[in-house]
Amino acid sequence: MGRVTARVRATRLDSSAPAPRLDRIETVAVEEPLQIRVEHGPAQARRREDVAVTMRTPGDDFDLALGHLITEGVLDDATAVAGMMHCTDVDADGSPTFNVVDVTLRAGAVLAARPRQRTEVVTSACGICGTDEIAAIAAASRYAVDQDALRVDPEVVAGLPDALRERQKGFSRTGGMHAAGIATGDGELLAVREDVGRHNAADKVIGWAAREGLLPLRGHVLVVSARASFELVQKAVMAGAPMLVAVSAPTSLAVDLAAAEGLTLVAFTRAPRCTVYTRAERLAGR
Incomplete structure (x- = not known):
């Protein structure tokens, strides 16, 4: 198999350090x-x-x-x-x-x-x-995520990015990989995949779920270490996941698609806080 990381030569420049120029070997993500x-x-x-x-x-x-x-x-x-x-x-x-x-x-x-x-x-x-075109995604999706009865405690949602981060081995080594995970409504991360591309990471973990016979992802949460883009909302909808939790900001089209499809979109998720943009009723304390 191909390599996940590679070692390259680099020079670190730091005018505040005793040695302002330091030649060293760095670990980078392979692309x-x-x-x-x-x-x-x-x-x-x-x-x-x-x-x-x-x-x-x-x-x-x-x-x-x-x-x-x-x-x-x-x-x-x-x-x-x-x-x-x-x-x-x-x-x-x-x-x-x-x-x-x-x-x-x-x-x-x-x-x-x-x-x-x-x-x-x-x-x-x-x-x-x-x-x-949001209508194109609606026509292509086989799953009605708006009908999903998922309910998740807000504290569980807010803690999902930290749980994801703990399993990001590639990011820890390189600082250059995104991650995506699939979690249960109780916050258990079933699988995590990493990739230099955030969309690839989502595809990898959804592909895992497909091989495991878990599609549609009813009652599950897709968690991503990135902004909530239109494409990531689309992938959640196509996989039948009723909730997408992102570390960073959403885009306007992502919010529009989530609203149209009845997906709960959560962004700016850093414990103990998160911001819910659509279908907030799925976040209910127990």
Whole structure:
């Protein structure tokens, strides 16, 4: 598998230190491309289709590929997948990079939607670039998160980012990785995934949930170590999670989408405080 971190040479400049110039070795997050391809169609006419190329931190690539396909609406759930494997592509030195994942659909399984046609590589900071139509997400989602009866104690919600931070090993080493986690209504973190891209981290943990048969994420919370963007609200809705908890600020379109879909959006979450932007009734003391 690819590396999660790398060691690089750097120079630290600090005019207040006894040694104002210090050459040292730093640990940084690895960022490499991942190409996702899907093989589908009838047995006599199987074809392989490129879905996306995203810049990601290597690791949990199958979760990332599956989560991306689900949150983009290309697949409904994991039952359509017969198998996933790394294509043994090689770099300029002839060493395997494991930077291509082939997803094979079961016989008879079809794509729920056509992959979005892109004219550029998806960066690690990019979600559904150029898409701002809330109606499109509402039409694509299979789950009615507005009907979810989840109730969570405000203190539990406020403490979720700290619980997530405790499991961010990559961030502790590099300071350069986002994380996403899935928590129960009681605050138990079931899984955490890290990536240099916040959208990739969400796709990885949603892909894990899909493989575990947990979709839709009724009664669960998606927690992210980032701002609450439109794309992250979209991913929560597509996974059926009724609540998104973010460490940083929301965007206006994220609030609009959360309100339209009945998702509880919580941001600026730092214990003991948080700010609820939509469906605040789900935060009720016990």
